[in-house]
Amino acid sequence: MNLPVILGVLGRLLVLYAGAMCIPMILAIALGEWSITSFLLSVLITGIPGFLLMKRFKTPEMKMGVREAFAVVAGAWLLASCTGALPYWFAQVVPTYMDALFETVSGLTTTGASVINDVEILPQSLLLWRSLTHWLGGMGIIVLFIVLLPKAGMGSVLLFNAEVPGPTNDRMMPRIRDIAISLWKIYLVFTALCALLLWSAGMTFLDAVNHAFSTIATGGFSTKNNNIMYYDSLAIEMIITFFMILSGVNFAIYLSLWRKRTMKVFRNTELLVYLALIAAAALVIAGSLWFRSGNSPEDAFRHALFQAASLLSTTGYASADFAQWPSMTKIILFLFMFIGGSVGSVSGGLKISRFILLAKAAWAELKRGIHPRVVSSIKLDGKVIDGESLNRVGIFFFLYVMTFTIASIAMAGTGLESFDAMSAAAAALGNVGPGFGAVGPTTTYAGISLGGKAVLTLCMLLGRLEFFTLLMIFRPEFWRRRKIW
Amino acid sequence: MNLPVILGVLGRLLVLYAGAMCIPMILAIALGEWSITSFLLSVLITGIPGFLLMKRFKTPEMKMGVREAFAVVAGAWLLASCTGALPYWFAQVVPTYMDALFETVSGLTTTGASVINDVEILPQSLLLWRSLTHWLGGMGIIVLFIVLLPKAGMGSVLLFNAEVPGPTNDRMMPRIRDIAISLWKIYLVFTALCALLLWSAGMTFLDAVNHAFSTIATGGFSTKNNNIMYYDSLAIEMIITFFMILSGVNFAIYLSLWRKRTMKVFRNTELLVYLALIAAAALVIAGSLWFRSGNSPEDAFRHALFQAASLLSTTGYASADFAQWPSMTKIILFLFMFIGGSVGSVSGGLKISRFILLAKAAWAELKRGIHPRVVSSIKLDGKVIDGESLNRVGIFFFLYVMTFTIASIAMAGTGLESFDAMSAAAAALGNVGPGFGAVGPTTTYAGISLGGKAVLTLCMLLGRLEFFTLLMIFRPEFWRRRKIW
Ligand SMILES: [K+]
Ligand SMILES: [K+]
Numbered sequence: 017m018n019l020p021v022i023l024g025v026l027g028r029l030l031v032l033y034a035g036a037m038c039i040p041m042i043l044a045i046a047l048g049e050w051s052i053t054s055f056l057l058s059v060l061i062t063g064i065p066g067f068l069l070m071k072r073f074k075t076p077e078m079k080m081g082v083r084e085a086f087a088v089v090a091g092a093w094l095l096a097s098c099t100g101a102l103p104y105w106f107a108q109v110v111p112t113y114m115d116a117l118f119e120t121v122s123g124l125t126t127t128g129a130s131v132i133n134d135v136e137i138l139p140q141s142l143l144l145w146r147s148l149t150h151w152l153g154g155m156g157i158i159v160l161f162i163v164l165l166p167k168a169g170m171g172s173v174l175l176f177n178a179e180v181p182g183p184t185n186d187r188m189m190p191r192i193r194d195i196a197i198s199l200w201k202i203y204l205v206f207t208a209l210c211a212l213l214l215w216s217a218g219m220t221f222l223d224a225v226n227h228a229f230s231t232i233a234t235g236g237f238s239t240k241n242n243n244i245m246y247y248d249s250l251a252i253e254m255i256i257t258f259f260m261i262l263s264g265v266n267f268a269i270y271l272s273l274w275r276k277r278t279m280k281v282f283r284n285t286e287l288l289v290y291l292a293l294i295a296a297a298a299l300v301i302a303g304s305l306w307f308r309s310g311n312s313p314e315d316a317f318r319h320a321l322f323q324a325a326s327l328l329s330t331t332g333y334a335s336a337d338f339a340q341w342p343s344m345t346k347i348i349l350f351l352f353m354f355i356g357g358s359v360g361s362v363s364g365g366l367k368i369s370r371f372i373l374l375a376k377a378a379w380a381e382l383k384r385g386i387h388p389r390v391v392s393s394i395k396l397d398g399k400v401i402d403g404e405s406l407n408r409v410g411i412f413f414f415l416y417v418m419t420f421t422i423a424s425i426a427m428a429g430t431g432l433e434s435f436d437a438m439s440a441a442a443a444a445l446g447n448v449g450p451g452f453g454a455v456g457p458t459t460t461y462a463g464i465s466l467g468g469k470a471v472l473t474l475c476m477l478l479g480r481l482e483f484f485t486l487l488m489i490f491r492p493e494f495w496r497r498r499k500i501w
Numbered sequence: 502m503n504l505p506v507i508l509g510v511l512g513r514l515l516v517l518y519a520g521a522m523c524i525p526m527i528l529a530i531a532l533g534e535w536s537i538t539s540f541l542l543s544v545l546i547t548g549i550p551g552f553l554l555m556k557r558f559k560t561p562e563m564k565m566g567v568r569e570a571f572a573v574v575a576g577a578w579l580l581a582s583c584t585g586a587l588p589y590w591f592a593q594v595v596p597t598y599m600d601a602l603f604e605t606v607s608g609l610t611t612t613g614a615s616v617i618n619d620v621e622i623l624p625q626s627l628l629l630w631r632s633l634t635h636w637l638g639g640m641g642i643i644v645l646f647i648v649l650l651p652k653a654g655m656g657s658v659l660l661f662n663a664e665v666p667g668p669t670n671d672r673m674m675p676r677i678r679d680i681a682i683s684l685w686k687i688y689l690v691f692t693a694l695c696a697l698l699l700w701s702a703g704m705t706f707l708d709a710v711n712h713a714f715s716t717i718a719t720g721g722f723s724t725k726n727n728n729i730m731y732y733d734s735l736a737i738e739m740i741i742t743f744f745m746i747l748s749g750v751n752f753a754i755y756l757s758l759w760r761k762r763t764m765k766v767f768r769n770t771e772l773l774v775y776l777a778l779i780a781a782a783a784l785v786i787a788g789s790l791w792f793r794s795g796n797s798p799e800d801a802f803r804h805a806l807f808q809a810a811s812l813l814s815t816t817g818y819a820s821a822d823f824a825q826w827p828s829m830t831k832i833i834l835f836l837f838m839f840i841g842g843s844v845g846s847v848s849g850g851l852k853i854s855r856f857i858l859l860a861k862a863a864w865a866e867l868k869r870g871i872h873p874r875v876v877s878s879i880k881l882d883g884k885v886i887d888g889e890s891l892n893r894v895g896i897f898f899f900l901y902v903m904t905f906t907i908a909s910i911a912m913a914g915t916g917l918e919s920f921d922a923m924s925a926a927a928a929a930l931g932n933v934g935p936g937f938g939a940v941g942p943t944t945t946y947a948g949i950s951l952g953g954k955a956v957l958t959l960c961m962l963l964g965r966l967e968f969f970t971l972l973m974i975f976r977p978e979f980w981r982r983r984k985i986w
Contacts, residue, residue, distance in 0.1 A: 344913035374899040410895025411866050414859040428829035435920035
């Protein structure tokens with residue numbers, strides 16, 4: 017393990033992170049909010065060590081192996097979580113540091129589960145920091161999964177359908193920087209568009225920016241206690257629905273569109289299934305709300321579509337209290353928490369591609385039961401998926417379900433009712449945010465015990481980093497000094 | 502597809518099945534019960550077509566391929582379910598034929614979910630038939646999975662850890678008959694022992710026989726409305742606990758013990774994990790009942806052990822109303838419905854071996870993340886598991902979870918609450934029987950809509966035949982006339 021490289025990179029990231037913290041600080045100064053000192057302290061505590069690390073471990077030529085990359089990713093998430101919690105803690109808007117950490121991890125992982133019962137009394141600067149953690153975390157995830165991991169040979173951990181104009185072996189770093197910058201631009205354009213539209217639809221400018229950050233990152237934090245229900249505006253819901261759906265798509269598709277300017281990039285199985293799932297669920301749920309719960313057909317479809325998009329993109333916004341809906345719609349939304357959006361997107365969950373692959377593998381297996389000698393290969397968008405990648409998808413599915421189960425048992429142990437406990441675990445692991453019942457969209461996680469919050473915090477991180485990154489660092493081999501490869 | 506062979510075998514099975522129906526008929530005659538005519542009609546309707554088929558399609562030398570074997574298995578389950586429902590229907594103890602079918606499939610698949618609210622008013626002959634379906638179904642499954650499927654080259658669909666003294670290529674049929682007869686003997690000895698012990702512990706002779714059938718098959722039908730709670734007897738609970746645990750073990754282990762007479766057969770990872778899971782769950786649940794629900798420590802452990810053994814072996818007996826227990830214990834028992842017992846046993850669920858393999862694969866995968874060039878093979882009890890088998894286990898896990906999800910949505914659609922719906926689907930798919938809430942151990946499935954009963958019936962069959970058998974016959978290739986292999 018090349019420690020100097022790791023520390024140098026982490027130092028640089030801390031400085032950048034402190035720079036990001038300056039944005040809400042400047043807002044606090046502009047609005048004259050009392051939270052200025054909280055931010056100032058946080059910026060200093062984050063920035064100074066970062067600056068010192070950066071100076072001490074200058075690394076002009078980066079020599080990062082797979083392990084160094086893992087260490088940087090794990091370290092960055094750890095540091096960003098711990099320092100990002102400082103503004104909440106210093107401002108004393110949460111009772112304990114664990115609560116502040118929960119809120120920050122929930123932000124950075126784009127989960128959007130909150131422990132703050134009344135967010136409307138928070139200073140605007142803290143609200144902005146809250147949304148900003150979503151936005152930064154979301155961008156970090158896209159860069160990690162589209163740019164860094166494939167470079168580190170971990171591309172098959174996820175599966176890209178769209179052709180990523182990825183780095184070749186020579187001149188690696190410049191190309192990586194290129195791609196990352198293109199992704200940033202796309203992300204920025206989406207956010208700006210979303211903010212402008214929300215502003216023009218009647219939100220205040222700051223609310224529009226906050227909700228744009230939250231929407232594009234599939235986060236779910238709102239500046240209102242009643243979430244999107246507060247606005248009760250069809251226009252706002254439609255804008256948010258559109259951008260939630262947009263954010264659940266593989267950003268490599270946008271990248272290809274950006275570079276190649278051809279509509280062919282949309283010929284993507286995962287994208288098709290993603291849109292079909294939202295449409296199908298919206299229709300079924302709307303039917304259920306119309307016939308069972310007596311909503312008007314317009315209202316039923318409006319909220320059904322919003323909630324389907326919100327849960328499948330794992331944003332977790334609520335335009336209605338879906339925890340009060342008929343149990344069938346609840347189980348569909350519960351399932352959506354597990355499925356999630358596309359690989360290479362900001363959304364959480366298991367990701368649709370993995371379900372497509374497993375379904376195809378199951379079908380092929382049935383076929384083989386009858387024609388044992390026919391070897392059929394699994395293809396996705398014309399690409400053959402090798403057995404090892406397929407195995408990895410199956411293993412990931414298993415790990416995910418088992419972690420969900422263990423977390424559910426733990427959450428039930430803290431006193432939640434069975435289904436509520438399961439929904440809390442699923443919502444944390446899938447980076448969705450709200451669950452059902454005691455952790456439903458009209459409540460917060462404030463009432464959960466500290467132990468329960470710790471479990472959910474771990475789930476959010478495990479889900480966000482797709483297990484391997486986080487689990488890897490617990491293995492003794494990871495820490496051995498010398499490596500052969 | 503060789504139709505004559507299939508029809509000939511099915512005819513022979515129908516005659517045997519009609520013979521089994523004569524047992525409760527004889528009891529009805531002996532006790533002078535009014536259900537005699539119901540049984541007589543059923544025996545005739547089952548036996549006569551069977552006899553005619555048998556005579557018409559005499560097959561001295563059986564030429565069964567994989568497809569013929571699948572067709573026989575599917576046909577046998579279908580016919581046994583439809584004709585087995587006749588006694589209930591003729592006796593008019595259920596409102597519709599669908600209910601009778603549900604009760605029979607529940608019996609044959611060793612699920613033990615009942616639609617009869619008051620079983621204590623049933624004639625003894627019908628109660629015996631009910632338990633007998635468990636016993637016959639359980640034996641059928643053991644023979645299918647230990648003897649027939651491995652012969653048909655489908656051995657890797659499941660996984661045997663214990664060395665099955667399996668058939669070699671020459672003189673196949675005599676050896677198969679040998680093994681099947683040995684298994685029958687073991688099964689019979691267990692049942693007789695269980696019945697004798699229960700009788701001596703205070704049950705009436707008939708109740709003891711019924712409960713022995715039900716226990717050894719991990720079925721769960723009782724002759725009492727309050728199930729095992731009715732007896733409130735520590736002795737009876739301990740006897741049943743012992744035999745439930747016994748029945749969740751791979752019968753290939755008993756077979757090896759029977760033939761080789763060495764204790765080495767117990768050195769089996771799955772067996773170890775199976776016992777460890779029961780012990781661990783019993784302790785955790787007992788702790789929860791003691792500290793949270795205020796039971797005495799003795800009572801807490803007594804019921805915790807019984808329920809852990811009952812749910813992991815997927816018997817589904819209840820010595821207490823576990824649906825009223827703390828939510829954490831409920832989720833543990835819910836998880837047990839998915840895990841199930843050992844492969845090659847009578848129990849349902851996904852089976853422990855599959856979990857062990859998936860866990861090992863996940864661990865190996867983590868290892869490979871750090872040492873990408875190290876190829877480590879997955880072993881179970883010293884045997885290397887090839888990638889293809891591993892893949893199949895992952896696919897089975899996926900299919901199981903997805904079927905559970907879809908069935909949960911369907912059950913919620915019939916009006917059940919979310920967790921109740923999920924537990925009904927899990928209990929049917931895992932061949933457990935009772936779930937939680939509206940389908941808990943103190944209630945029956947009588948109140949479920951006919952559509953819901955149909956869904957659960959299908960789930961019971963899918964779970965029992967482990968998908969492939971049942972799904973296979975829906976594929977067009979299956980029905981094509983000529984096959985090359
Ligand atoms: K979210
Ligand atoms: K059962």
